[in-house]
Amino acid sequence: MEHKTNIIRRRLLASAGGAVAWAGLGAPALADSTEPASQSNPGPVSASKPLPGYAEWKDADSMIVHSANTIETRRTAFGSGGITPLDRLFVRNNVTPPAAAIVKDPDAWQVQVDGVAKPRSFTVAELKTLGLQSVAMVLQCSGNGRSYFPHKPSGTQWTVGAAGCVVFTGVPVKAVLEATGGMADGMEYMTGTGGEEIPAGLDPNTVMVERSVPLSGIEDALLAWEINGEPIPLAHGGPLRMIVPGYTGVNNVKYVKKLAFTKDQSPASIQQNSYRMSPVGVKGTPEHDSVWEMPPKSWINNPYDPAQPVKAGKVTINGVAMGGMSEAEKIEVSVNGGKDWQKAEFIGPDLGKYAWRVFALTVDLPAGEHQLASRVTNDDGETQPEERVENNRGYINNSWRDHMITVKVA
Numbered sequence: 001m002e003h004k005t006n007i008i009r010r011r012l013l014a015s016a017g018g019a020v021a022w023a024g025l026g027a028p029a030l031a032d033s034t035e036p037a038s039q040s041n042p043g044p045v046s047a048s049k050p051l052p053g054y055a056e057w058k059d060a061d062s063m064i065v066h067s068a069n070t071i072e073t074r075r076t077a078f079g080s081g082g083i084t085p086l087d088r089l090f091v092r093n094n095v096t097p098p099a100a101a102i103v104k105d106p107d108a109w110q111v112q113v114d115g116v117a118k119p120r121s122f123t124v125a126e127l128k129t130l131g132l133q134s135v136a137m138v139l140q141c142s143g144n145g146r147s148y149f150p151h152k153p154s155g156t157q158w159t160v161g162a163a164g165c166v167v168f169t170g171v172p173v174k175a176v177l178e179a180t181g182g183m184a185d186g187m188e189y190m191t192g193t194g195g196e197e198i199p200a201g202l203d204p205n206t207v208m209v210e211r212s213v214p215l216s217g218i219e220d221a222l223l224a225w226e227i228n229g230e231p232i233p234l235a236h237g238g239p240l241r242m243i244v245p246g247y248t249g250v251n252n253v254k255y256v257k258k259l260a261f262t263k264d265q266s267p268a269s270i271q272q273n274s275y276r277m278s279p280v281g282v283k284g285t286p287e288h289d290s291v292w293e294m295p296p297k298s299w300i301n302n303p304y305d306p307a308q309p310v311k312a313g314k315v316t317i318n319g320v321a322m323g324g325m326s327e328a329e330k331i332e333v334s335v336n337g338g339k340d341w342q343k344a345e346f347i348g349p350d351l352g353k354y355a356w357r358v359f360a361l362t363v364d365l366p367a368g369e370h371q372l373a374s375r376v377t378n379d380d381g382e383t384q385p386e387e388r389v390e391n392n393r394g395y396i397n398n399s400w401r402d403h404m405i406t407v408k409v410a
Contacts, residue, residue, distance in 0.1 A: 058088070063077075070092055082357070082358055092249060095209060097255070106232075117181025130179050133172050135222060135243065137354035138163060144162035145397030183261045190244075192256045192258070209268070210268040211251050221244050224241050237252070273286075276288040282392055291396075294325070296398065298328075302319070322356040322376070323378030331376050338371075338386065344361035344374070345361065346358070347360050385399060
């Protein structure tokens with residue numbers, strides 16, 4: 001099998017970029033998405049763009065609209081709580097979402113389950129009778145941090161805002177397997193198929209969102225219908241989403257209409273060629289590692305205002321830290337560009353190994369410029385690295401140096 005659980009850092013996530021139609025998504029609300037260029041936001045971010053209709057309920061002041069289907073949370077908008085409010089959660093869709101009508105009666109949505117002893121379809125209402133579980137987890141786009149790659153890979157130039165920590169609620173996939181007589185013999189992957197519409201005349205494999213993950217992903221996987229205690233909205237994959245905690249966003253298939261246990265990975269291009277680790281200048285192919293697990297990562301959110309100097313004296317530095325596939329165990333902060341490190345403290349509740357932790361450290365900062373960085377070590381002993389792993393599409397950037405910020409103190 002291609003899966004190597006002991007080498008999380010090398011599980012680079014490749015993201016299928018591409019333009020998406022802007023029209024037909026409803027009446028937009030204007031959002032001021034101007035973001036000053038800085039070390040922590042080096043890529044050109046567009047001037048004001050409208051929130052698309054399916055996401056017009058978002059807090060416009062907290063978002064950067066890159067395109068109709070790529071909307072980033074501002075670094076200053078995460079807040080100091082552990083859970084990301086839905087109206088501030090990033091949006092990333094590989095293709096245009098289905099019609100909004102599918103979330104009007106979410107209990108009626110159907111999902112087909114195959115690769116089991118007794119294949120059958122379930123409505124969401126039927127799934128709700130099989131069991132209930134919640135998981136707090138980091139939801140993060142594979143390309144989060146892409147803007148820091150020097151070769152300027154194609155795709156949305158995300159900084160830190162293509163991530164959030166949310167609570168999904170649904171039925172455990174294990175319970176669905178039990179209700180269908182168990183997995184058929186010889187299966188090696190769990191494969192989810194999204195419910196986006198495929199235009200007539202196109203080969204479905206070229207545009208279909210269908211992702212396969214190793215069977216180890218089943219352990220905490222859900223078919224979820226709620227996020228942060230609310231029905232999952234269209235922008236985030238409602239009425240039903242396949243959730244694989246610890247895996248990057250694309251593997252958490254939106255609008256899931258089929259859950260299959262398969263011997264092989266999906267033939268869809270998004271599985272075979274996209275979301276693959278490949279060297280710079282080389283297109284992804286099945287010979288390259290697939291995008292699955294997330295590595296440990298952290299960054300500082302405050303103080304962060306390129307236009308506003310920080311007052312000299314005591315300053316509280318805070319940010320978020322995730323452990324990837326195991327708990328965030330230790331967090332350190334540097335105020336001199338990584339030359340020296342101080343242990344920071346996690347604050348707030350521990351929501352489980354897949355959630356991020358808010359951290360804080362109060363320091364005395366004299367006047368001048370200071371480079372603030374953070375690095376996390378997870379329960380497996382893996383420490384966030386200084387350098388990114390170069391790859392063609394700019395995936396899984398967990399470099400602490402890239403995410404470092406420079407603050408002016410006066």
